[in-house]
Amino acid sequence: MDSDLEENLKSFFQLDYPSYEILFSLANHEDPAYAIVKKLLESHPQVAAKLIVSPVVLGPNPKVNNMVRAYEQANNDLILISDSNIRVTSDYLKRFSKQMKDKRVGMITAVILGYQAKGIGGQLEAIFLNTFYTRWMRVLFFVGRPCVVGKSMMFRRSVARRFGGMNALARYLAEDYMAGEAIRRLGLKVVLAEEPVKQYIGNLKLSDFWARHIRWGRIRKSQVFLAFLAEPFLGSVLSGVLGAISFYSLINTSIILFFVFHMLFWFLLDLPLLLKSENPKFSTLVWGWFLREFLALPLWLNIAVGNSVNWRGRKLYLQPGGLLATEV
Amino acid sequence: MMLADFHVHSNFSDGKLTIPAVIDLYGQRGFGAIAITDHVGESRTVIGKAAGHLGLCLTPATFPLYLEILKSEAERAWDQYRMVVIPGVELSKNSISNHRSAHILALGVSEYLSADGDVAEIAQAIREHGAVSIAAHPVDSGKFEKQTYHLWNRRNELENAFDAWEVASGDRLFPEVLQSRLPKIASSDLHIARHMTSWKTILECERHPEAILDAIRKQEVQFRFYRDKNYEQSHLHHRRDIESLLEHQYLHPNSWNLGQYQA
Numbered sequence: 001m002d003s004d005l006e007e008n009l010k011s012f013f014q015l016d017y018p019s020y021e022i023l024f025s026l027a028n029h030e031d032p033a034y035a036i037v038k039k040l041l042e043s044h045p046q047v048a049a050k051l052i053v054s055p056v057v058l059g060p061n062p063k064v065n066n067m068v069r070a071y072e073q074a075n076n077d078l079i080l081i082s083d084s085n086i087r088v089t090s091d092y093l094k095r096f097s098k099q100m101k102d103k104r105v106g107m108i109t110a111v112i113l114g115y116q117a118k119g120i121g122g123q124l125e126a127i128f129l130n131t132f133y134t135r136w137m138r139v140l141f142f143v144g145r146p147c148v149v150g151k152s153m154m155f156r157r158s159v160a161r162r163f164g165g166m167n168a169l170a171r172y173l174a175e176d177y178m179a180g181e182a183i184r185r186l187g188l189k190v191v192l193a194e195e196p197v198k199q200y201i202g203n204l205k206l207s208d209f210w211a212r213h214i215r216w217g218r219i220r221k222s223q224v225f226l227a228f229l230a231e232p233f234l235g236s237v238l239s240g241v242l243g244a245i246s247f248y249s250l251i252n253t254s255i256i257l258f259f260v261f262h263m264l265f266w267f268l269l270d271l272p273l274l275l276k277s278e279n280p281k282f283s284t285l286v287w288g289w290f291l292r293e294f295l296a297l298p299l300w301l302n303i304a305v306g307n308s309v310n311w312r313g314r315k316l317y318l319q320p321g322g323l324l325a326t327e328v
Numbered sequence: 329m330m331l332a333d334f335h336v337h338s339n340f341s342d343g344k345l346t347i348p349a350v351i352d353l354y355g356q357r358g359f360g361a362i363a364i365t366d367h368v369g370e371s372r373t374v375i376g377k378a379a380g381h382l383g384l385c386l387t388p389a390t391f392p393l394y395l396e397i398l399k400s401e402a403e404r405a406w407d408q409y410r411m412v413v414i415p416g417v418e419l420s421k422n423s424i425s426n427h428r429s430a431h432i433l434a435l436g437v438s439e440y441l442s443a444d445g446d447v448a449e450i451a452q453a454i455r456e457h458g459a460v461s462i463a464a465h466p467v468d469s470g471k472f473e474k475q476t477y478h479l480w481n482r483r484n485e486l487e488n489a490f491d492a493w494e495v496a497s498g499d500r501l502f503p504e505v506l507q508s509r510l511p512k513i514a515s516s517d518l519h520i521a522r523h524m525t526s527w528k529t530i531l532e533c534e535r536h537p538e539a540i541l542d543a544i545r546k547q548e549v550q551f552r553f554y555r556d557k558n559y560e561q562s563h564l565h566h567r568r569d570i571e572s573l574l575e576h577q578y579l580h581p582n583s584w585n586l587g588q589y590q591a
Contacts, residue, residue, distance in 0.1 A: 185397070
């Protein structure tokens with residue numbers, strides 16, 4: 001169960017928007033979220049909300065299978081899909097729908113900020129989201145190759161129908177990325193929300209962090225292979241090593257000193273991003289940042305040597321060169 | 329009589345226009361049928377793999393979305409313009425050598441077709457799939473681009489393997505193909521809107537995908553040079569080409585002036 005689930009879900013009942021409906025999708029009645037959603041529905045009768053427990057097997061993507069019934073039952077054209085670990089502010093829907101008024105916009109996604117992290121894995125996750133991920137997400141949008149993250153995304157159902165809707169997306173593990181790709185190829189814009197969206201991280205172990213990033217990384221590897229190859233060079237450690245060796249060869253500088261200054265300089269560039277998050281202590285930010293940077297390369301190597309992912313209790317195989325996934 | 333173009337690219341491979349933009353471009357000009365034919369690269373060669381990773385060709389992953397968008401846009405094209413849109417692909421075998429390179433169009437596809445294997449096997453697979461197979465730009469296209477001579481080098485062996493061979497591509501007519509006994513078709517190989525000024529095929533059949541594909545198989549075709557005032561090209565050779573078409577009876581003598589179709 002996601003951390004602070006009740007508070008996260010409650011935030012969707014408190015949206016300042018004239019008319020909207022909330023559809024909760026659960027895979028089964030045994031889901032621990034079931035009781036929480038029932039309680040929230042009873043305590044907020046003024047909001048049009050429904051709980052739908054009726055998974056369909058459209059394809060290998062469990063998230064799409066889980067939410068397809070809710071998608072079919074939605075009454076409005078404007079759809080906002082959000083994961084349960086997202087907590088929103090009351091103006092969330094207003095801000096998103098304002099951007100959708102531009103008819104050239106086909107989809108809105110948001111930069112995710114990690115909040116309330118606990119445990120080593122949690123701290124690493126928050127630091128990853130608030131530095132490396134945030135930076136490159138913005139760069140990708142800036143260079144016109146948007147990457148949609150399905151934790152929070154808005155689109156029109158009438159537009160999704162043009163590329164086959166949920167039925168077409170169920171064959172992909174990264175349904176969010178492919179939905180963005182389809183919308184971009186239709187000639188519509190995929191834009192970033194004006195404000196980031198908060199993801200409550202909670203207590204994660206190092207192994208949780210590692211497993212989650214193996215999954216994320218292997219999906220990236222299968223869908224944007226060339227970008228994946230470039231990833232180690234976008235981090236501080238490998239670029240620092242290469243820089244230190246190059247400067248040593250060219251002007252005989254100290255390899256160690258160059259590397260230390262390089263890492264400190266990189267840390268200072270990330271520091272404003274780190275300080276924007278709600279992390280408890282400066283010392284946590286320091287050790288967390290350095291640990292994540294030094295783990296990035298071994299993590300990348302681990303991602304590189306496999307093509308399968310574990311997701312929601314299932315082992316899925318990502319087909320080379322594509323996004324299709326089949327159960328092992 | 330309807331104007332048709334059976335070799336058109338979109339941004340699902342190396343074309344610059346989106347599929348909706350292609351539909352509007354042709355629909356607004358009164359075309360009766362088009363086939364959108366984005367590249368499919370080989371899965372086992374370095375060039376094919378690189379093209380896939382760079383988004384310059386369809387892959388097994390992007391093909392389903394391509395087909396879905398073509399389906400929904402075909403409905404719109406019919407409702408809005410009474411234009412038939414045929415789903416197609418251009419199976420592209422690219423090698424460093426032009427003599428080992430070949431591009432094959434498949435018109436009327438409903439599933440992913442591989443560009444791997446020998447060209448004769450590919451052509452056979454296209455027909456087994458119920459689609460029309462076309463040898464694309466088999467001779468020197470006269471442009472500064474990758475040339476594909478493999479099919480032409482094996483034309484005697486492959487004579488019956490294809491339903492048609494491109495006798496014209498873009499603004500160039502191919503005299504070698506015109507003078508041959510091979511079945512023919514003319515297309516634009518459109519990648520950008522400027523390529524509208526180019527050779528096209530004219531059909532006289534029902535506006536229905538099967539009837540159109542049958543007309544190609546039966547060679548009930550004529551060819552016209554289509555001049556679009558918005559997209560003039562600088563180097564045109566069509567006057568000499570029209571004379572060749574008249575000579576080979578791919579234009580009715582009493583309608584030679586239609587050889588240039590002014591948009």
